[in-house]
Amino acid sequence: MNKLLIANRGEIAIRIMRTASRMGITTVAIKTALEPAAPYLATATEIYDNTAFTTAVPVFLDVDRIIAIAQEVGADAIHPGYGYLSESAYFAQKCIDQNITFVGPAPDAIYKMGNKTIAKRIARKIGIPMVDGSEGNISDADQAIKIAEKIGYPVIIKAASGGGGRGMRIVRKPEDMERNFNVASNESRKAFNDPSVFIEKYIENPKHIEIQVLGDTHGNVVHLGERECSIQRKSQKLLEEAPSSALDAKLREEIAGAAVELAKAVKYFSAGTVEFLLDADKKFYFMEMNTRIQVEHPVTETVTGIDLVEQQIKVARGEKLAFKQSDIKMKGWAIECRINSEDVQSGFVPSTGRIEKLEYPSSKHVRIDSGVTEGTTITTGFDSMIFKLIVSGENRKDAIENCKKALDELWITGIKTTLPFFRMLLRNEDFVKGNFSTSFVENKLDNFVLADKNEEALAAWIATKLFFEEHFSDDSNLDYEKGKDLGPWLLNRRIGQF
């Protein structure tokens, strides 16, 4: 592998290119018309200018275009990152057909695990526990209602080709079925180009536990422990940890063992994630397998010391894994906070604007995987996740303390982000005790930000100050012309109007 085309953007493109460069591989990033000055371009050895191509489909989803670009730049490998074409068996096969190395698993494994119905059949065959549900895809809301009556409400509708929470809806009563069925199906069609959905019993208040697996093309599969991903909202993960305080060594072995078995059953190689639900009785159920590198992979890297992208590249080159299961040691604790451009005080709606100031915390416990810089404009055209704050510690308590400190040091202005949410969450008693499930954010939190009386008083003083300066501005103490004192911010053209 000499030249790697990155069929992705944002933080993951940067993260992949860093490792690839360290391994002496030339990297190529694709410049698009939507963000021609994006920070990920600066990390690449070469930039392919695709700005002239403005099609309805983003280039990162355009199989033929990506292959054509790879051929034009002479790339012998493509890394798809996450999202986009990362779980397209068709794309992986196309790469192989064109003699380009696809950095990821075999098309057959992507297809089998990507299709949730087939994945369940395989998992059931090898005896992995799972929840009741439709045996295959369902065609309409009526059929969904029939199945729901059989397995009992609540049920969850899921996209057959889904992931990342898109195309998923929980239904608690028959009259809500049709609307939710349509929403899930529409979302699924838009996000994955496949409207098929299935339904299954919805486990109330489970934990979301996932196992990182890693396989090579010689039949070896190991696991790199679990990630705790229960802190989510509308099935969108917000915070992840490794390890999980919900597992003991025995349960970890059981769940991880099941994940490795499943991976072996589809001759899996490269990095993959097997997702499970863990109910209140510590029974676990297979949910799905994600055949890509995941957003939250850094927490696993932090506790294992293994660079997953490096392993993906080595496996893609046909190398054997350099370690056995017994060589993998987990050390310490890691927490990842997803900093999204969202207004948490208005129901986590996307926040757009220009990032004015951005200062990351500096600590040996902190890793930042970012796709933005000061001056980056956030639009609604892309995913709202702008960077990830990954914090480590010797144990969970230590990691939480380090994370609180890092969040306090993080300075970001110009857009609203999930930062204040995490400042609140890391101080929440139940979170600190490990007492939470996937419904925690939506059901157990009254406030999504840290309510601080002192800070409100300070903000009140600022508002009063603004009013006072505006109405008392007899120019005795202000010099707008020279932009001194209060001038620059009072005259700030960016201030919105109600």
Added chain:
Amino acid sequence: MNMMNIEKLIAVSSSGKDFEFEMPLKDKIVIQGEEYDIKLYYTEESGLYLVWNGKKYPVEIVKSKQNKYEILFNSISYSFTIETPFSLQRMKVLKVNKPSVGNISVKAPMPGKIVDIICQKGSKVSRGEPLLILEAMKMENEILSPIDGTVLSVSVSKDSTVMKDDILVEIEEKKG
């Protein structure tokens, strides 16, 4: 506005809390009975920030119109109206006399496309019930009713594109 005779200003938060400040405003604040120095700074490096009790806090003025301000303080949004003792008195009187029912405009929280309309004119809706679905950032977002009431009008149609703060639905609050 001639404010030379005004002795104090009151910042009324959206949650109804009053914060009083003596005029002319000084770089001081009393918090829990203790007086602190407080100061706003603007530098090229950090932008606008406030220093209180030895700590720097980022400050952003999100919106300002007449006496209304939305301040993003340490990444948290606070909204205030600034009142004089006289206007505060008048506001409180108006509040008492105003009936507790009213019409609420549900606005688009972000730009996007209306992919589905669930409610219609005359629908009885309860707080938290989805009114319509707005697609933005590849996610379908349910726009929920903020109150119990009756839909007076739906101002958008399916597949229409909306800008942030466009009025989507008007709801008459349920009495009682």
